[in-house]
Amino acid sequence: MLIVMRLGATKKQILEVVQGIEQIGYEAKISKGAQRSLILVHGNIGYIDESYFKKYSGIRDIIHISKRLKLVYKENVGGVDSVVDIGNNIRFNEKYSHIIAGPCSVESKDMIMETADFLHSRGIRIMRGGAFKPRTSPYSFQGLKEKALEYIAEAAHKYNMKFVSEAVDEYSLSLLSEIVDVIQIGARNMQNYSLLKKCGTIDKPILLKRGFTSSLDDLYVSLEYILAEGNQRIIVCERGIRVFEGTKQRSIIDLLGISDFKEECHLPMIVDTSHATRDRNKVPGLTRAAMAYGCDGLMIEVHPDPDKALSDGPQSLSFNDFDMLLIEMKKMSDLATKPIKFFKEDE
Amino acid sequence: MLIVMRLGATKKQILEVVQGIEQIGYEAKISKGAQRSLILVHGNIGYIDESYFKKYSGIRDIIHISKRLKLVYKENVGGVDSVVDIGNNIRFNEKYSHIIAGPCSVESKDMIMETADFLHSRGIRIMRGGAFKPRTSPYSFQGLKEKALEYIAEAAHKYNMKFVSEAVDEYSLSLLSEIVDVIQIGARNMQNYSLLKKCGTIDKPILLKRGFTSSLDDLYVSLEYILAEGNQRIIVCERGIRVFEGTKQRSIIDLLGISDFKEECHLPMIVDTSHATRDRNKVPGLTRAAMAYGCDGLMIEVHPDPDKALSDGPQSLSFNDFDMLLIEMKKMSDLATKPIKFFKEDE
Amino acid sequence: MLIVMRLGATKKQILEVVQGIEQIGYEAKISKGAQRSLILVHGNIGYIDESYFKKYSGIRDIIHISKRLKLVYKENVGGVDSVVDIGNNIRFNEKYSHIIAGPCSVESKDMIMETADFLHSRGIRIMRGGAFKPRTSPYSFQGLKEKALEYIAEAAHKYNMKFVSEAVDEYSLSLLSEIVDVIQIGARNMQNYSLLKKCGTIDKPILLKRGFTSSLDDLYVSLEYILAEGNQRIIVCERGIRVFEGTKQRSIIDLLGISDFKEECHLPMIVDTSHATRDRNKVPGLTRAAMAYGCDGLMIEVHPDPDKALSDGPQSLSFNDFDMLLIEMKKMSDLATKPIKFFKEDE
Amino acid sequence: MLIVMRLGATKKQILEVVQGIEQIGYEAKISKGAQRSLILVHGNIGYIDESYFKKYSGIRDIIHISKRLKLVYKENVGGVDSVVDIGNNIRFNEKYSHIIAGPCSVESKDMIMETADFLHSRGIRIMRGGAFKPRTSPYSFQGLKEKALEYIAEAAHKYNMKFVSEAVDEYSLSLLSEIVDVIQIGARNMQNYSLLKKCGTIDKPILLKRGFTSSLDDLYVSLEYILAEGNQRIIVCERGIRVFEGTKQRSIIDLLGISDFKEECHLPMIVDTSHATRDRNKVPGLTRAAMAYGCDGLMIEVHPDPDKALSDGPQSLSFNDFDMLLIEMKKMSDLATKPIKFFKEDE
Numbered sequence A, B, C, D: 001m002l003i004v005m006r007l008g009a010t011k012k013q014i015l016e017v018v019q020g021i022e023q024i025g026y027e028a029k030i031s032k033g034a035q036r037s038l039i040l041v042h043g044n045i046g047y048i049d050e051s052y053f054k055k056y057s058g059i060r061d062i063i064h065i066s067k068r069l070k071l072v073y074k075e076n077v078g079g080v081d082s083v084v085d086i087g088n089n090i091r092f093n094e095k096y097s098h099i100i101a102g103p104c105s106v107e108s109k110d111m112i113m114e115t116a117d118f119l120h121s122r123g124i125r126i127m128r129g130g131a132f133k134p135r136t137s138p139y140s141f142q143g144l145k146e147k148a149l150e151y152i153a154e155a156a157h158k159y160n161m162k163f164v165s166e167a168v169d170e171y172s173l174s175l176l177s178e179i180v181d182v183i184q185i186g187a188r189n190m191q192n193y194s195l196l197k198k199c200g201t202i203d204k205p206i207l208l209k210r211g212f213t214s215s216l217d218d219l220y221v222s223l224e225y226i227l228a229e230g231n232q233r234i235i236v237c238e239r240g241i242r243v244f245e246g247t248k249q250r251s252i253i254d255l256l257g258i259s260d261f262k263e264e265c266h267l268p269m270i271v272d273t274s275h276a277t278r279d280r281n282k283v284p285g286l287t288r289a290a291m292a293y294g295c296d297g298l299m300i301e302v303h304p305d306p307d308k309a310l311s312d313g314p315q316s317l318s319f320n321d322f323d324m325l326l327i328e329m330k331k332m333s334d335l336a337t338k339p340i341k342f343f344k345e346d347e
Helices: A011-023 A050-055 A109-121 A146-159 A170-179 A193-201 A216-228 A255-264 A280-293 A319-335 B011-023 B050-055 B109-121 B146-159 B170-179 B193-201 B216-228 B255-264 B280-293 B319-335 C011-023 C050-055 C109-121 C146-159 C170-179 C193-201 C216-227 C255-264 C280-293 C319-335 D011-023 D050-055 D109-121 D146-159 D170-179 D193-201 D216-227 D255-264 D280-293 D319-335
Strands: A002-005 A027-032 A037-042 A059-063 A098-102 A126-128 A162-166 A182-185 A206-209 A234-238 A269-272 A297-301 B002-005 B027-032 B037-042 B059-063 B098-102 B126-128 B162-167 B182-185 B206-209 B234-238 B269-272 B297-301 C002-005 C027-032 C037-042 C059-063 C084-087 C090-092 C098-102 C126-128 C162-166 C182-185 C206-209 C234-238 C269-272 C297-301 D002-005 D027-032 D037-042 D059-063 D084-087 D090-092 D098-102 D126-128 D162-166 D182-185 D206-209 D234-238 D269-272 D297-301
Touching: A002 A011, A011 A027, A011 A037, A011 A050, A037 D037, A050 A059, A098 A109, A109 A126, A109 A146, A146 A162, A146 A170, A162 A170, A170 A182, A170 A193, A182 A193, A193 A206, A193 A216, A206 A216, A216 A234, A216 A255, A234 A255, A255 A269, A255 A280, A255 C280, A280 A297, A280 A319, A280 C255, A280 C280, A297 A319, A319 C319, B002 B011, B011 B027, B011 B037, B011 B050, B037 C037, B050 B059, B098 B109, B109 B126, B109 B146, B146 B162, B146 B170, B162 B170, B170 B182, B170 B193, B182 B193, B193 B206, B193 B216, B206 B216, B216 B234, B216 B255, B234 B255, B255 B269, B255 B280, B255 D280, B280 B297, B280 B319, B280 D255, B280 D280, B297 B319, B319 D319, C002 C011, C011 C027, C011 C037, C011 C050, C050 C059, C098 C109, C109 C126, C109 C146, C146 C162, C146 C170, C162 C170, C170 C182, C170 C193, C182 C193, C193 C206, C193 C216, C206 C216, C216 C234, C216 C255, C234 C255, C255 C269, C255 C280, C280 C297, C280 C319, C297 C319, D002 D011, D011 D027, D011 D037, D011 D050, D050 D059, D098 D109, D109 D126, D109 D146, D146 D162, D146 D170, D162 D170, D170 D182, D170 D193, D182 D193, D193 D206, D193 D216, D206 D216, D216 D234, D216 D255, D234 D255, D255 D269, D255 D280, D280 D297, D280 D319, D297 D319
Parallel strands: A098 A126, A098 A297, A126 A162, A162 A182, A182 A206, A206 A234, A234 A269, A269 A297, B098 B126, B098 B297, B126 B162, B162 B182, B182 B206, B206 B234, B234 B269, B269 B297, C098 C126, C098 C297, C126 C162, C162 C182, C182 C206, C206 C234, C234 C269, C269 C297, D098 D126, D098 D297, D126 D162, D162 D182, D182 D206, D206 D234, D234 D269, D269 D297
Antiparallel strands: A002 A037, A002 A059, A027 A037, B002 B037, B002 B059, B027 B037, C002 C037, C002 C059, C027 C037, C084 C090, D002 D037, D002 D059, D027 D037, D084 D090
C-alpha cells in the first residue's frame, strides 16, 4: 500500500501518518519526491481499510497495491490462463473456441429435440435452453421449469450434447445442477452474491454473464465470490454493455473489454452476440466482429421458428439463417488465432 | 397499439399489416397522415409481441399504448399516490417525510442499543442496520446475521423503533420478515426477480433501492414483480446513479428522476444520501439538496464511531455530525412541502 | 405530427387541442383507440414547436413525423447512398472501402516524405497528417501549422497522395482548403456549428468525426449544418464512444451504431481504430473487427518511429507493425462485402 | 512521477527502467515494497510522456504527480479561491452568490427592455440574452446577431445591467467583447480550443459552460487553455450532464461535481438550472436544490411570454413564475452559506 501526500504536506502531517501506520502493526517508509512525499506501507498482508486514514490531514491518495480481490487476477495465480473443461473433450481457454447455440427458452420437447438434432448435425455439441426465465415483464412466459429439464436431459442423452441453462435462485440452481452441464447466471443476477456463493460450492462449471451496466471491476468482485468458495471452473460471457445511445440500441459489445479482461483475469471469455441487439439481422455482423477481434467462444440464439418464439424471437436465428452464418464463421475461423472447434459426427 | 408505417410504404404493405393484425384476432384501422400512414390496433387486451410484425416490410415504429406493465403506473391505479404505512403512525407518501438512520451494519449489541437510544432522543423512530451484507469483497465483514436480529429485536422493543434491514436471499428474507418492520432489497439485487417475487408474497413493507445503473424503466419492471404478487407496500429509494465521472465519485443523485418517478408511479420515493458519495463531508450537502428538491424521506448512515466502523465508515456520520446535520434539516424542513416528522418522547 | 392523449383525457381536453391546432392553421383529425385518443395533424410543412402545446392538459406525447432535420436522412433523399468522390478514382460509399493512414501530426518534412513513400508502396493513396492539433494540454505540441502544409503539398505531389488534415478554426480551414483534399473536423469540434457551417460552403470533402460522447442524433444535427450550406461530400468517422469503463479504456467502437447510421443516413462511415484505444497492441484487433462488421473505410495512425512521436505515439503503428496488420487486413478483405481497394504502383 | 512495477518484475526489468529514466536526464530511485517495487522519478520539471516507457516490460502503472495542467488547480496557485469581479461591485467567489437571469435569445428591443426593467426592479443586475445561438436545427432561429447587440447596449445603459452573451466563433467574440460584460462559451464549444485560446487574450470575464458529457478532467483542460493565455477571470457553469436515462430527461445536475470542482480548482462555479430540464415546472426544484447544496450563483431563463419564445420556451419562466421562485429563493438564501446578493434600487 502506498500513501501519496499532498503537495506541501508538513513534516508533522507526514509523521502522524507514519505513526498511524505503526500503531496498526505495519512498517512505514517515507520516500520523498521532487514535489511530493510518499509513504510506503510494508508488511501488510490483508487489506487496510482507507477509512482508517480519514482522520489524517495532508493525504492526497491511497494506492492499494495489495488488492481486495485475490483469486480473480491472473498475476496472482501464476500468470497462466485457467482451462475450463466441461466434459466430452470440450475445453475453454485452450486452442479452440466453441459455439453455444440454441433457443432462448425450452418451449416444448419437440423444439428441443429438433434443435439438438440440427445443431448436432452441424458439429456443435453445446446447447443453450432456458428452463427458468427472468423476463422484463412478470406477465411474460417465465419458462417451463421442471418440465424443461426433462426435455433437456433427453436431448442431451440422445445427441451427446452438453447443456447450458440459467439458474435464477437456489431452487433452480439445485435442480439444474443435477441435470445440465453448465449453470448460467444471467446479467441481472451478476451481483446476486448470495447465489454466486452457492455457485462456488457446486461441482459444475458456471457461465457468468457480465451485467450490461457492470464495469470489469464489478465483474471481478462477482467472480471472486464464486472463486473464493472453491469453484474455479467459470466461463465469463460478455453480452454487451449499455451506453448512452439508449433509444437506438440495447447495448454495445465491449471488444476492448475482452482483451482487458484476458490480460487481467485467467478465465475464458465468450461473447453472446444475440443479446447485444434485439435484431437478428445484426447478429451475423457482431459475430464476425467478435471472432475477428478474438474470444474464447460464442453464444448464439437459434430457434426452429423464431417468429413464433415465446421469448427473444426478434433476435433469434432460424436454422436457415444460422446455416448461412456458419458459412461465414467457418471462413472467419480460418483466420482466427483460436479457430472454432466443429465436432465430427461420432465425437 | 399503434403501428407507424415508413414514408412511402405501399398500399400493399399497409394492407398486409392490416391482414396480419386481423389474423390474430384484432381490428385494424388505417389513419393516413400528411406524410405517413398509421395503423391503429383496436381490441387488444394483452401485449402483442413486436416480433410478430418482423415479417412485414414498411413498418417504421410500433408504439405500445397498452404497456407491458400495469400496476406500477399511477394512471392505471386511479391517479392517486399509495400511502405506505409501516406502523406506529408512520406513513410514507402522505404529508410528512421521514428519516431512516442508523449504521450500515449491526456490529454489536452495544452499538445498536447506543444508536437506538440516540436516535430515539432525537425524535427518530425508524432505524436501519444490516444483518446480512453484500460487500464488494467476499473477504470483508458480511454481517452478524442471526445474531444481529436478536439485537435488532431488543432495540426495537426497548426504544419503540421500526427497523429496516436488508435481505439478500430467501433465507435472510424469511428470518428478517419475522423480526424487522421493513425489508430492504439492495441496489445489487434490484433485478433479482426471484427474490422480488418472494417479497411480493410476504406481509411486510419493502424498501427497494434503485440500482445504481438502472433506468426508471428498469425500476418499474422490478416494482411490477413485487406488485404482481400482491404486496402493494413498497418504498422506493434513490441512492444515486453511476455516471461517466467514475473515477471521481461513486454516483449522482438523480433529482429529476424523483419527480419523473412521482409523476409516473404511485409509490413513495426516499433518498439515501450516504451511498451516493463515499465521503461523509458531502452527506449534509446532498441531504439539504434532496430536501430542497422534495422527497418522501431520507436514509442516512449514522454510527457511534465511524472511524472504527466495519463497513461504510468513510460515509457514516458520528452522533455529533448528525446532530449538526439535524439543525440544518430542521431549518430546511420549515421550507419543505413535506416537512420531516420528528416524534415526541412518548410517541 | 401526432399527438397522443393521456388515458382518460376528456372530450373537452381533446377538443381544446383540436381547436389549438386549427388556430395555427392546420387540420386536426381525431383517431380514437381502444384505450386512448390520438390527434393527427395534417398539413404542416414546417416544424411545430412542442412548447405551443404546453398550455393544454391531457397530452401524453407528441410525435414529430416531420423531423427537424431534412437532408441527413436517407429516406428523405430517395433512399440511396451518396457516393463521396475525393479524386483520383477514390470513391467512398461504393463497392470498395479505403484505408487512410499516416501520422497523428506532421512533425518534419522527412517523416512525411518517408511515410508517404512507404504508404504509396503499399498501395495506399490517402494519407492523414495533422498540421493544427487540438491537444489535451495547452503545453503540448500543437502542430507545425503553415510549415506542415508545405510538406503535405510536396508529399501529395510527389506520391500522388490525397491528404486529410484537421481544421480547428476558420483560419486553419481556409489555409487547409487550399492545400489538402479532405478537411477533417475533429471529435471535439463536432458541435462547433459555426465551423461546420463554414465547411458547408467550401468545395472540398469533409471528414467529420463523431464526438466520443455524441449520440447518433447529435451527429445528425452536425451533419445537417454542413449539408444545409450546400456541401454534400461528407465522410463520417466513428472513433469510439466513451463508456462508463472510464478508468480502463478510452472508448468503445460503436459497431451497431455503424449499421444504424447506414440505415438512417445516406453518407459513408469509416472507422478510426487508433483513437478508440491508447494502445497500439489493440489496433489490429479493432481493425479486424471493424472490417468484419462492415464499414466504408479505416483510419489508422502510422509513424516511422512511434516511440519518438510528438503526439499519439502509444497508439501509432510502426511501418513494420503496419505491414503485419496489412497481411491480416488483406485476408479479412477477401471475406468482406466491401473489400479494401489497394492501388497499383501507377494508379 | 512514479512508476509502479508489476508483481514479480525481475531485477533486470527494474534496472532497465532505471537506465531509461537516467538516459533522458532524470534521477531514479527504487523503492521496494512488501510485494512490489516502485521507481520514483526525481528532477523532472515538465511532463514525461508515458509513451517513452512503452518499450519496457514489467511496468504496471505510471502515476503523474506533476500533472500536465498547472494553472487550473487550486493547490498550484496557493490554495485560495480566485475572485472574479465583473464590475459594479459584483464579485463571484466571495461571500455572496449571484443570479443571472433573462431570455434564451434577444428577440426584440421591447422584450429586452421589458425584461431588464423587470429584473432591475427585483434587485438583479446581471442579465443573459443570446445574440448568436447554436441551435439543434440549422433551420431554427439563430439569433438577431448584430441587431441584438444594440438592444443589449441600450438596456445595459438604461438599467445599469451587466450582460452575459454567448460567442460561437471569432467574429461573434470580437463583436461581443466590445459590448457585453461577460462572454459565455456554450457547452457545445467547451472543447473548441481555438476559441478558448482567443478568450484567453481578451480583457473580459468568461463564463464557460461545462459540456453535458464532459468529465471534470475534460473541463480542466478547457480552463487551462484560457488561463494559459492570461485571462484569469473565468466563471464556470454546471448545466447538467447527460446520463443513461436519455429518453426521460435531458441531463442531471452534478451536485457532487460542484464540491469536487471547488476543492480542486480555484474558480467560481454557478449552476444553470434551466438547461438541465426541458420543463419549466422543474426549474424551481433544481434551483432550490442547487442553492441548498451550495454554489456561487445561478443562471435562470426568464421570458416575458415563454409560450411565444423563439427558443427554449418550454424551460423559460414567466415574470410571474420567476416572482414565485424568488420568494422561495429568498427563504433558501437565509439558510445558505453564500446568500444571494439582491441589489437596492440605486445600486
